[in-house]
Amino acid sequence: MNTIQSIHINHYILLSAVLFCIGVMGVLFRRNAIIIFMSVELMLNAVNLLLVAFSSYWNDPAGQVFVFFVMVVAAAEVAVGLAILVMIYRNTGSTDIDVLNKLKN
């Protein structure tokens, strides 16, 4: 399958831009912190997709190794982030980010 030869790289750039903007919209749109986390994952995946597309385009495996490292960081980020969320839920009784607008009290 030589998709990168039959489909222009422009299409992948557009697809990644749309997915990234959906992620940005999710971060701005929702108040539930878990959904915001999921939108951040969506943004990371949009960038990953573009990295793989360009790695295929330039015939360079370094792009795919980079995607591997992005996945590593995303996994660590989710583990710590969800632990913080559970702690926030224990203290405030909700995962609403508008409740967390002050650091004191």
Place this chain on the structure above:
Amino acid sequence: MTIYLFYFLSFLAILCGLMVVLEKNPVHSVLYLIITFFAIAGHYILLNAQFLAVVHVIVYAGAIMVLFLFVIMLLNLNKETEPHKTNLVKFAAVISAGLLLVVLVAALRGTESLPSPSTINADMGLVKNLGKVLFNQFLLPFETASLLFLAAMVGAVMLGKRDIK
């Protein structure tokens, strides 16, 4: 054939990505995000990145989304307890995301003149080739990633403890 597959997977990814944001129930959002991740894994296979496709399904659909589902079910979040922003803020969010898309597309407008690649190495995404690159050129970052995971694990356990002395 692959062109139709590309358009189908792109449509699926964008539609389910939108549903993640617009769906009221957090559990349904997680399920839509899993479909999006499978569509992206399909894209990886089309791009000859077989190893990454498998790792993507295992790490994202298998580990991260299960973690999300566990937390949502532990915290007992559902449609009734879901907080919502006012319609004005929602409208502003859609407008700003749309404007960002316009800016991105406009900034990347010259890319349609890029030539198609002449040579293709179909075996590049296999474990054999990626492993060679990962353990020669990127050995230090790989080892640092293990340190990052250790720190993340210690941090998650510390945060999860009920009372820290």
